[in-house]
Amino acid sequence: EAGVAQSPRYKIIEKRQSVAFWCNPISGHATLYWYQQILGQGPKLLIQFQNNGVVDDSQLPKDRFSAERLKGVDSTLKIQPAKLEDSAVYLCASRGQGVYEQYFGPGTRLTVT
Amino acid sequence: QQQVKQSPQSLIVQKGGISIINCAYENTAFDYFPWYQQFPGKGPALLIAIRPDVSEKKEGRFTISFNKSAKQFSLHIMDSQPGDSATYFCAASRARAGGYQKVTFGTGTKLQVIP
Numbered sequence: 001e002a003g004v005a006q007s008p009r010y011k012i013i014e015k016r017q018s019v020a021f022w023c024n025p026i027s028g029h030a031t032l033y034w035y036q037q038i039l040g041q042g043p044k045l046l047i048q049f050q051n052n053g054v055v056d057d058s059q060l061p062k063d064r065f066s067a068e069r070l071k072g073v074d075s076t077l078k079i080q081p082a083k084l085e086d087s088a089v090y091l092c093a094s095r096g097q098g099v100y101e102q103y104f105g106p107g108t109r110l111t112v113t
Numbered sequence: 114q115q116q117v118k119q120s121p122q123s124l125i126v127q128k129g130g131i132s133i134i135n136c137a138y139e140n141t142a143f144d145y146f147p148w149y150q151q152f153p154g155k156g157p158a159l160l161i162a163i164r165p166d167v168s169e170k171k172e173g174r175f176t177i178s179f180n181k182s183a184k185q186f187s188l189h190i191m192d193s194q195p196g197d198s199a200t201y202f203c204a205a206s207r208a209r210a211g212g213y214q215k216v217t218f219g220t221g222t223k224l225q226v227i228p
Contacts, residue, residue: 004156040221041220041221042119042202042204042218042219042220042221043157043202044218045215045216048215050213055213056213056215091156091157093156095214100145100147100162100206100214101147101162102159103159104149104156104157104158105156106155107155
C-alpha cells in the first residue's frame with residue numbers, strides 16, 4: 001500500500017510571495033489533514049477534510065492560508081502572502097473510514113526569508 | 114482543556130536501558146491515545162496506541178501504561194537501541210460523528226540512545 005505523498009519536499013521563498021503544497025493521501029482514505037509543525041514543536045492541525053468537505057478549519061489563518069480537496073482525493077494548501085513565521089514543515093495525513101489511525105506523509109519544509 | 118503535556122523535553126539513555134516518556138491530559142472525552150515516532154526529515158509514524166478501557170498495551174519493546182484516574186499515560190521503551198533515537202510525540206483524540214477526529218499532540222521528546 002503506497003503511503004501519503006507530498007510535494008515539493010523543500011521550498012524556499014521570500015516573504016510576501018505565495019506558495020502551494022500538494023498532498024495525495026492513501027488510496028481510499030476519506031479523511032485528510034494538513035498540519036503545521038514548527039521546529040521543536042508537535043504538529044498543529046490546520047484543516048481537516050472529510051471527502052471534499054471541510055470539517056474543521058478553526059486553526060487555519062484564513063487571511064493567508066487556503067486549502068482545497070476538490071475531488072475528494074488529493075489536496076493543495078496555499079499560503080499567500082507568506083510571512084517569516086510561516087517557516088515550518090507542512091505535514092499531510094490521511095485516515096481511513098471508521099479507524100483512528102492517521103498516516104503522515106514526509107512533509108514539505110518551507111523556509112520564508 | 115485540549116492540551117497534552119509531555120515530559121521530558123529531551124532524554125539520553127544508555128543502550129539496553131529503559132526510556133520513559135510521560136504525558137498528561139485534561140479532557141476526559143479523549144478516547145484514543147497514540148504515540149508517534151519521528152526521525153529527522155520524516156513525517157511522524159504511528160508507533161503504538163491505546164484506548165482508555167485498558168491499562169497497558171505492549172508491542173515488542175514498546176509499552177503504553179495508561180492511568181485513567183490520573184489522566185496520565187506513558188511510553189516505555191525496553192532495551193533501548195541507538196536506532197530508537199528519534200523524537201517521540203504523545204497525542205490524544207476524540208472521535209465524533211461524521212468521521213470527525215481531532216488529534217492534539219504533545220510537545221515532543223527527543224530521545225538519544227548512546228552506545
